[in-house]
Amino acid sequence: MSNTNPHPRPTRWPWLAAAHEGGQLWLYDPRRIGSPVAVSRAELEAVQLFTSRLTVPEIHSTLAAKFGPTFLGLPALTALVTKLDESFLLDGPAFREYLAGPVRRPSCVGCYPPEPEAIHAQMRGLFTGPGGPGPVGDRRTDGPRLRAVLVPHMDYARGNVTYGWGFKELAERTDARLFVIVATSHYSPARFSLTRMNFATPLGTVETDQAYVDRILQSYGSGLFDDPFAHLPEHSVELEVVVLQHLFPDRPFRIVPLLVGSFGDCVSSLTPPDRVGQIQRMVAALQAAEAAAGEPVCYVISGDLAHIGPKFDDPEPVREPLLGESRKQDEAILAKLNAADGEGYFNVIAAEGDARRICGLPPTCLTLATARPTAGRVLHYQQFVHPQGHESVSFAAAAFYE
Incomplete structure (x- = not known):
């Protein structure tokens, strides 16, 4: 036996x-x-x-x-x-x-329903729900070229219309068919984690651009596949993929899924990330891969803002004046995003020792250093507060332009 x-x-x-x-x-x-x-x-x-x-x-x-x-x-x-x-x-x-296979199975069914039609109904609510931006309109060619959007990776129920504000701007402002999703890594100790897996959801399977991955690897060097588990449980890429699938059912697109781990060493030493050798290498690798793409590329930053409360080991329940103080700190961060000021964004967070656990710090700093936008615009902001004060998570949608 x-x-x-x-x-x-x-x-x-x-x-x-x-x-x-x-x-x-x-x-x-x-x-x-x-x-x-x-x-x-x-x-x-x-x-x-x-x-x-x-x-x-x-x-x-x-x-x-x-x-x-x-x-x-x-x-x-x-x-x-x-x-x-x-x-x-x-x-x-x-x-x-x-x-060893070519396809990653979804890990977030439950955050969204398993049936395609029910998913589409949920996705429409991200745009048309209370406070939402409204349905996606026609492609707009006025104004500067969109380089990147920041969107939440909270579950859709809580992230709701903030997703819609970011993705409406993406849908109307870019004709890209290639999206580099730069996302917070929640489970892996690795600084950077790529995968060659294509991403399956109930809406179909999205191709990972293998040639783009090859170019990043060629420029950056080894170490990007050291943690084979990193992408399997991770929600921060999958939740963005589902929204893209909803937006572009008839527009084939590809992704490059890059997870970014902690920049805690940068925070503790007050060193801007783009001055750290390993991060500089990734910035250069992403820029080289885009330069050789031969087509428009749009970056999707998957990251939230503050995480406070007993759920995250803070001693006190979340209530005023703590909420107001956290909101004020968020406003300082958002001001830097409005200016497309990646170093200023980092400095605000580092000055408080990242005490509020800004999980979007690594992907946002990396993307702004890579894409080098000259203008930014905060589109929406929310603070989720647990009814019993167990936690509060804040998040925003923002757009960055050439």
């Missing part, structure tokens, strides 16, 4: 968790790489032993010695291993095949 089992020594992800819901015990992946699986108490006991040390028969013998020979049969244990493998809850053959 152990010779035919695809997992002679099954290995669960160490971060897996279990919870009761709807009268059922579920094993799930908080990082959203794998899909939840309903398990019994006996199966959950078995999963504790999936640590790569024991074969399936050895796990069976261990359980039988501890709980009795009828606790969990060998066929049931083998079936459990297969079920968890197929759900990507094990570091096994199915997951490794997926990791």
